[in-house]
Amino acid sequence: MQLLYFAWVRERIGVGSEQVDPPQTVATVADLIAWLSLRSEGHAAAFAEPDRLRAAVDQAFVPLDAPVAGAREIAIFPPVTGG
Amino acid sequence: MQLLYFAWVRERIGVGSEQVDPPQTVATVADLIAWLSLRSEGHAAAFAEPDRLRAAVDQAFVPLDAPVAGAREIAIFPPVTGG
């Protein structure tokens, strides 16, 4: 599963993307975030406040309780601020 | 008192402006229109349907029951269609 990080999520983790293979117990984006938090201090800092995170599964915006099964690409990022 | 006519009011009357000196009994724009209707067939045709007329007194839009006393310039015209 390809992960993409943007804005301060990317900065805190220190990379813009990484390849991961989460266990079967990771069912939702929220589960994925909790699981990723254990990977490094940077991950823990980026994911400390899940309320401030948004996600996209295969480039479509989803709520954090969306399932991750079958996803090729998951992006995690702060609320968007374009325009 | 200077009168100005626009659009089909002007066309039916045949002139774009004229100078008039209405009697004291002409108190409102509606009175003025009724009095002007007697001046010619063109005036009668232009003013046959007062509901379709609008007016400005000294360049400010007014309802037809507005007074004409002291006015220098009165314009009579159809509803506007700009933009």
Added chain:
Amino acid sequence: MSSASIRVLVTTETIDPAAELVALEQGGAVATFTGLVRRDDGVSTLELEHYPGATEAALLHLAEQAVQRWSLSAATIIHRVGPMKPGERIVFTGAASAHRAAALEACAFLIDRLKTDAPFWKREVVAGQGRWVEARDSDDDAANRWR
């Protein structure tokens, strides 16, 4: 009190909306509206008559109202008069503000209210026959939402 740039013009010349838009770039947000002569209803020429003096005063009053109500940094209203052809520009309105909602709303206000508050009259020539365009209730409704 306001240092807003107001530009009001009644002209027989072609309107240049591109130049007008760039001139409005005085706030964080610029909204514009351009109205064109329709190409699709058989009109060969559209003629715009107006009430000289009163027209300019009405447009200036509208622009000043918009500047005050939405704290604009700039407002522009340009209206073509005389004969014009399908596809040519009749009218341009624009508003600039620090805030996007203000610019968008003020721009809509200017074009909606111009249609009912400024003394212009349209005459269409269709198949060689001239006819005065009738005012539409929908224009009154659009203008009234700003009162």
Added chain:
Amino acid sequence: MSSASIRVLVTTETIDPAAELVALEQGGAVATFTGLVRRDDGVSTLELEHYPGATEAALLHLAEQAVQRWSLSAATIIHRVGPMKPGERIVFTGAASAHRAAALEACAFLIDRLKTDAPFWKREVVAGQGRWVEARDSDDDAANRWR
């Protein structure tokens, strides 16, 4: 079904709203919005990050929604990315329609919804310090009025 012209662009180059406006002149009514980097709050550089691929898809989806909902003849969304300076243009949206209300509403819809539905992130540099811009509830409110 629709033969509308849709133009969506994410670019590091300067936006030319004047050319975009003229290209939109395909209906009787053209409305545009241009957003500029503010000059007044001490920001020396504004950087726009985005999610390549997903951004273009989001903008295209927005433009298609607007074309369908307001029967537009044309819709344009252009968003700058990368570093930019105060006064430079960040975003341009435009809509063309036979009817003025449709063009005005669609243009407002495009900019309001772009702010919540497209993956862009702003980073400001103020006095040499970078900081990520926080999302605003008012943007959600503006976007929600179209739902």
